[in-house]
Amino acid sequence: MNNSPKNTTKKTNNVSVFKRIMEYTKPYKSRYYWVIFFAITLSVFAALRPFLLKETVDEYITPQDSVGLLYYILLMAGALIMEVISQFYFVYLANWLGQDIIRDIRVKLFIHLMSFKMKYFDNEPVGKLVTRSVFDIESISKIFSQGLFMIISDLLKMIVVLLFMFYMNWKLTLIVMCAMPILVIATRVFQKKMKVAFEEVRTQISNLNTFVQERVTGMKIVQLFSREDIEYEKFKVINDKHKKAWIKNVWYNSIFFPIADIISSISLGLVVWYGGMNIIAENGSTSFGDLFSYTMFIGMLYNPLRQIADKFNEMQMGMIAANRVFEVLDIKEHIQDKGKEVAHMFNGNIEFNNVHFSYTDKEEVLKGINLDVKEGETIAIVGATGAGKSTIINLLNRFYEINSGEILIDKTNIKDFTLDSLRNQIAVVLQDVFLFADTIHNNITLENPEISREQVVKAAKKIGVHDFIMTLPNGYDYNVKERGVMLSSGQRQLIAFLRAFVSNPSILILDEATSSIDSYSEDLIQRATETITKGRTSIVIAHRLATIINADKIIVMEKGHVVEQGSHYQLINQEEGYYKNLYYSQFAVEN
Known part of the structure; x- marks a missing residue:
């Protein structure tokens, strides 16, 4: 503080x-x-x-x-x-x-x-x-x-x-x-x-x-x-x-x-x-x-x-x-929005080519990262705290500028897209969900006039959130107060999933979105995850490895490097593999 x-x-x-x-x-x-x-x-x-x-x-x-x-x-x-x-x-x-x-x-x-x-x-x-x-x-x-x-x-x-x-x-x-x-x-x-x-x-x-x-x-x-x-x-x-x-x-x-x-x-x-x-x-x-x-x-x-x-x-x-x-x-700390191309809908092919990045001049966080995500794939990124997992999300959304290398979506450098159109096609669900002191409906739509009440209700039913919302006083018009204090962490997470879903993104990112929640909310979130990741490129950053077993590809990071990648079954069978050790050590702790 x-x-x-x-x-x-x-x-x-x-x-x-x-x-x-x-x-x-x-x-x-x-x-x-x-x-x-x-x-x-x-x-x-x-x-x-x-x-x-x-x-x-x-x-x-x-x-x-x-x-x-x-x-x-x-x-x-x-x-x-x-x-x-x-x-x-x-x-x-x-x-x-x-x-x-x-x-x-x-x-x-x-x-x-x-x-x-x-x-x-x-x-x-x-x-x-x-x-x-x-x-x-x-x-x-x-x-x-x-x-x-x-x-x-x-x-x-x-x-x-x-x-x-x-x-x-x-x-x-x-x-x-x-x-x-x-x-x-x-x-x-x-x-x-x-x-x-x-x-x-x-x-x-x-x-x-x-x-x-x-x-x-x-x-x-x-x-x-x-x-x-x-x-x-x-x-x-x-x-x-x-x-x-x-x-x-x-x-x-x-x-x-x-x-x-x-x-x-x-x-x-x-x-x-x-x-x-x-x-x-x-x-x-x-x-x-x-x-x-x-x-x-x-x-x-x-x-x-x-x-x-x-x-x-x-x-x-x-x-x-x-x-x-x-x-x-007079502070010039804004992201340069010089892109001319408007992103309407991405196919979802993502490439990180030799990307280097540091938050400060003293320490490099990403040290030449290379990633290749195919259209419609669900990939998971795992690793110890500070390995650089969340940094990848920040760079993909252009919250920060990379030091060197390039990030491509559908073979186009993300700097060539207008900033608004790029971010409109990428939805992020964070572990620490932020809700405004407003109604549930407004927190879901963020007052976007193009999203109707009917679309919100339909989406909520599709991912299994509607029943939970209707149990609240005034339903979708329930005021969650500052930072959503009237809801539990699991309920806030469900609202965040619905917010991402109704925006109809081309690319979905879940950053530790299933950690620190109760079992009932976890079941709902698991169902919501399966629904909103279906048919679109998804990146899941997970602490609990049991939630990413079915991912198409798992990227293992350590100190700014990609040390392993492959499916769960490929990685679990690697002798003395980093992922294998991490998985079994976590499995032993949870049981």
Whole structure:
């Protein structure tokens, strides 16, 4: 079990990541421009209200003009309504745009993951991929909903506010601006610190997700071996690292925002002091309207600047998440699907010609394998664990690429077939059957619209599975829950046989499909095996040798080599033969 995968996220230029994200806005250009438009109108109407307040105080309240006062009150109400409408459409369209973009990225990532070689999934923790596909992509939406457009809106608001302030009273404006460099520097330092903190947070979230996912999936092992206390201690360590990463984040926020509030308050105090002194001195450079409006303007100027840092953090978190997602999208671990020939139905002649293969560079698994399977034959592959039996299946389905040699079906290299058509003609029944949390019918058809309910029932009756299915609540509509936990291992195996049978494959592969099941299920599976292998090329990988006695040919493997091949009776009569020793030693153990 993988406890704490290392963070492998590369340091990537934020500009290049941002440009790549913006590529996804192209299908939504009109909505993008509408967001910008409402950001502009929002800033104008927001800054207009304090200006109207100044005019109201100086021109109508002080002279006690009630008619003009009512007129300007209505103007301020109109400005407020327009500000609210602009705010609504700005927020709504920005979030809508963000959700459309992450939907597109998530679909692209999911399709990309489905095309990966099995080797990639051998090396990558599932929890990490779940984090990338769900949590990281969700964080990308914050770039648009809480980051980019909010920052643009705040900057526009600050610019418009400053223009109004300079127009109204340039002296008071200069006083307000004196403190801004300090806040800008503090914001920049805060942003740099938060970037590092957010990277650590995302790393610890990924580690936590990976740990929890593995333990929940392997809960049976945890409880069987009484590892609850051990796993609890490991979880405490990982959870503590996660907490510390967030505490650092909170620490920086706790320092920055009080500093920003103090600077804003000092600016307000200076404006009130200087403006008040001017009013007392009666020199006419400052009015009561200026003081009223500037108390609003300072908040509108400093609050966005303070919030920009917070929103920049949201955007930074989204950028870090985007970088992680793009790293997965940039991985070139998919099988090359360059075949042009579409496989409709195979005759079933299979050849392995001097095939070499290794999962890693250090150890070769298949060392020059040569196999010849004739049309309609049932061959069995036997050997010790690690001999390379299951590897042959993986290569035939092109889950992995061979190092050298060639694999032919009906005299055609499997690389010349399109990947989908090749795999559609090969059905595999594995020892560890995977069922989705869905109905039995959907697990059999895998929601293939070309397979009807009638075909499923007919096939089930033919291989003797129908009666068993009908004993379940709701029959074919019975939900087997996650990984088929509502069924026994033998029942899951029967569903897998039926799934293979209804797909009508040209080639059938059974990988340890009859091991670790009860005698009743074994009888059913034996009947199912005889039915679905009849008339088609079949490869059976078996641990229990008694199940393959009637195979047309038995291939015996040892350490990546074919050491013997022939029928059961040919091999059993070989003096000091590998198969003979294996068969009798197993027979002695079972009896």
